[in-house]
Amino acid sequence: MYSKDLIRGTLRTIVLKLLKENGRMYGYEITQKVKELSSDQISLTFGALYPTLHKLEKEGVLTTISEVVDHRTRKYYSLTSKGDAAAKVKIDEYFAFSKTMNLIMSS
Amino acid sequence: MYSKDLIRGTLRTIVLKLLKENGRMYGYEITQKVKELSSDQISLTFGALYPTLHKLEKEGVLTTISEVVDHRTRKYYSLTSKGDAAAKVKIDEYFAFSKTMNLIMSS
DNA sequence: CTCTATATTTAAGTTTCTTATATATAACAT
DNA sequence: ATGTTATATATAAGAAACTTAAATATAGAG
Numbered sequence: 001m002y003s004k005d006l007i008r009g010t011l012r013t014i015v016l017k018l019l020k021e022n023g024r025m026y027g028y029e030i031t032q033k034v035k036e037l038s039s040d041q042i043s044l045t046f047g048a049l050y051p052t053l054h055k056l057e058k059e060g061v062l063t064t065i066s067e068v069v070d071h072r073t074r075k076y077y078s079l080t081s082k083g084d085a086a087a088k089v090k091i092d093e094y095f096a097f098s099k100t101m102n103l104i105m106s107s
Numbered sequence: 108m109y110s111k112d113l114i115r116g117t118l119r120t121i122v123l124k125l126l127k128e129n130g131r132m133y134g135y136e137i138t139q140k141v142k143e144l145s146s147d148q149i150s151l152t153f154g155a156l157y158p159t160l161h162k163l164e165k166e167g168v169l170t171t172i173s174e175v176v177d178h179r180t181r182k183y184y185s186l187t188s189k190g191d192a193a194a195k196v197k198i199d200e201y202f203a204f205s206k207t208m209n210l211i212m213s214s
Numbered sequence: 215c216t217c218t219a220t221a222t223t224t225a226a227g228t229t230t231c232t233t234a235t236a237t238a239t240a241a242c243a244t
Numbered sequence: 245a246t247g248t249t250a251t252a253t254a255t256a257a258g259a260a261a262c263t264t265a266a267a268t269a270t271a272g273a274g
Contacts, residue, residue, distance in 0.1 A: 002204045003197075008116035008230090008262075010208060017212055028221050037214055038207045048262055050223065071270055072221055090110075094212055097109045098205060100145045101117065105124055105201055107144055115231075115261090135252050155231055157254060178239055179252055 007042060011052055013094050014044075016079070016087035019062070024076040027053060053077055061086050114149060118159050120201050121151075123186070123194035126169070131183040134160060160184055168193050 018033055019025055025033070031044045056062045061083035065076045079087060125137055132140070138151045163169045168190035172183045186194060 002200060002207075004262080005116040005119060005230090006200065006204045009112040009114070010116075011261095012112060014211060017214075021214060026221075034211065037211045041203075041207050042211075045263070046222075047224090047264070051261080054223095070220085073269090074221070091212065093109060093113065094208075096148075097113045098209070100109070100148050101201075102205070104121060104141065104144045104149075105198065107124075107128060111231080112261090118231095133252075134254095152232070153253075154233070154255090158230080161254090177251085180238090181252070 001043060002041060010094075011044065011048060012056070013090045015049075015052065015056070016061075016083070016090050017094075019077060019079050020084065020087040020091070024065070024078040026074045026076050056083070108150065109148060117201075118151065118155060119163070120197045122156075122159065122163070123168075123190070123197050124201075126184060126186050127191065127194040127198070131172070131185040133181045133183050163190070 014034060015030060018030055022033070027046070027049055031046070031049060034042050034044050053062065057064060057077070060080060062077045063080055065078075067074050067076065121141060122137060125140055126132055129140070134153070134156055138153070138156060141149050141151050160169065164171060164184070167187060169184045170187055172185075174181050174183065
């Protein structure tokens with residue numbers, strides 16, 4: 001596991017990227033997907049994820065549909081058209097930032 | 108300028124890396140160096156930097172020496188031996204994290 | 215019948231960051 | 245003379261974000 005301060009600040013970017021690639025996803029699914037893609041190196045906590053999802057929904061970036069599967073409620077999140085644009089911006093920004101950070105970290 | 112949440116969490120890593128490469132530095136110098144290396148894309152704020160420097164000093168990662176240059180006080184920060192080890196860990200961790208993030212962001 | 219996995223939510227407390235302010239010197243321009 | 249910009253550090257109030265923990269609920273495995 002990476003230190004928490006490094007993971008910090010990438011949550012929104014990760015969420016938007018995953019939703020862009022996978023269409024609709026529910027919260028628990030997002031945490032599992034991130035675990036899988038990172039070989040268990042990044043573990044999103046619910047206390048951080050859900051407030052972020054709710055905030056993005058409030059901002060009009062995400063919409064939700066609740067469905068009951070196996071008697072358990074699932075709340076699916078999808079990007080709105082606004083969210084799709086926001087995801088593009090965030091993804092581009094991430095790569096630019098990463099390039100800049102690599103410059104600093106290789107100086 | 109990148110969004111604040113992306114810069115978030117990289118402050119400690121940047122400070123430790125710069126001090127490792129440049130020996131002693133003072134706060135203002137760190138902000139200028141980061142501006143320079145990032146082509147003005149990353150601007151560390153004093154309100155974030157100084158509390159972090161003070162915290163690292165308190166943790167025994169940094170030591171300080173004050174000098175007066177041109178009638179202005181400068182407080183030079185350097186890595187302790189503990190800080191040197193901490194810098195190594197943080198730098199390695201950054202590159203590992205970056206690799207993992209790139210996997211997620213390229214999925 | 216207990217533990218683990220699935221699934222979401224909230225709330226208290228802590229940390230961290232933003233923004234603003236205070237203090238001080240010096241160089242340069244008006 | 246006077247104001248602006250650059251240099252240099254520090255602190256404090258408030259906001260934002262995260263950590264940790266607890267609450268609620270179903271289902272399968274041992």
